Amino acid sequence: FIPILLQQLYHGPKAQLPGMIGATLTAAGIAMAITTPLWGRLGDGIGRWRVLPLCLAAMALGMGAEGLASSLGMLQGSIFVVGLFQGAIGTTVVALLAILTPESRRASILNYSLLPAQFSFFLGPIMGTGLAVISLRAPFMAGALLESGACALALLLALRLGSLLAQSQPTPTDAVAIETVEAESETPTAV
Numbered sequence: 001f002i003p004i005l006l007q008q009l010y011h012g013p014k015a016q017l018p019g020m021i022g023a024t025l026t027a028a029g030i031a032m033a034i035t036t037p038l039w040g041r042l043g044d045g046i047g048r049w050r051v052l053p054l055c056l057a058a059m060a061l062g063m064g065a066e067g068l069a070s071s072l073g074m075l076q077g078s079i080f081v082v083g084l085f086q087g088a089i090g091t092t093v094v095a096l097l098a099i100l101t102p103e104s105r106r107a108s109i110l111n112y113s114l115l116p117a118q119f120s121f122f123l124g125p126i127m128g129t130g131l132a133v134i135s136l137r138a139p140f141m142a143g144a145l146l147e148s149g150a151c152a153l154a155l156l157l158a159l160r161l162g163s164l165l166a167q168s169q170p171t172p173t174d175a176v177a178i179e180t181v182e183a184e185s186e187t188p189t190a191v
Contacts (some may be wrong), residue, residue, distance in 0.1 A: 001128055001139050002066070002079065008136070009072040024076050028083030036087030048099075049158040050162055052092045053151050058085040060147035067140025090117065 004022050022127055043051040062082035067074035094113055101109045131138035 001132055001136060002075075005069070005075060005136060005140075006072070007064070009069070009075055024079055027076075028079045028086075031080055031083035032087040035084050036091060039085075039088030040091060040095070043088075043094050043095065048092050048096050049154075049161055052096070053090060053154040053158060055085040055088040055092065056147055056151035056154055058082075059089065060144045060151055063147055064144035067137040067144065125175075 002025070005020050006024060007017060010020055039051055039055065059082055062078050065078035065155060066075060066082065070076055075140070079189065094110060097109055097113050127142070128139035131142055
């Protein structure tokens with residue numbers, strides 16, 4: 001729905017419209033390509049549980065700003081900002097799953113971790129179309145709400161992991177999380 005909204009806000013020559021849409025989306029893709037490794041490095045340094053909620057919150061705000069944009073420049077800026085944070089989410093989730101999953105189950109869990117993205121490829125357009133009937137901006141607001149929910153869930157999980165870390169080690173890092181989760185999953189339970 002971004003190209004449609006871009007088209008509505010664009011007031012220049014019609015011949016330049018496809019180039020403007022392409023340039024806007026390319027800029028967001030370039031921003032994502034440049035920042036994704038930086039988010040990975042930051043996650044290595046301060047912890048992925050800190051990076052994930054930050055990026056989810058930024059995405060929620062960016063999507064909300066896209067839906068509220070009243071000018072072409074506002075919309076293009078919002079799209080670019082979303083691109084800055086978008087690449088961190090999937091890679092951070094996969095890294096966290098790889099760290100927190102016992103090695104014997106890691107491959108199957110990582111394969112299943114792609115399922116939500118695969119569902120979004122066909123459910124997103126279907127749901128967006130239904131929402132766009134109400135308003136072209138409704139899919140953006142729904143996306144912002146869903147990202148906000150994901151952010152809240154990530155924060156809850158981070159707090160849970162934080163309490164596990166506090167019980168086991170004084171320094172909460174992802175490396176300690178590995179040891180904690182693996183120790184809990186390998187501890188035999190009494191029957």
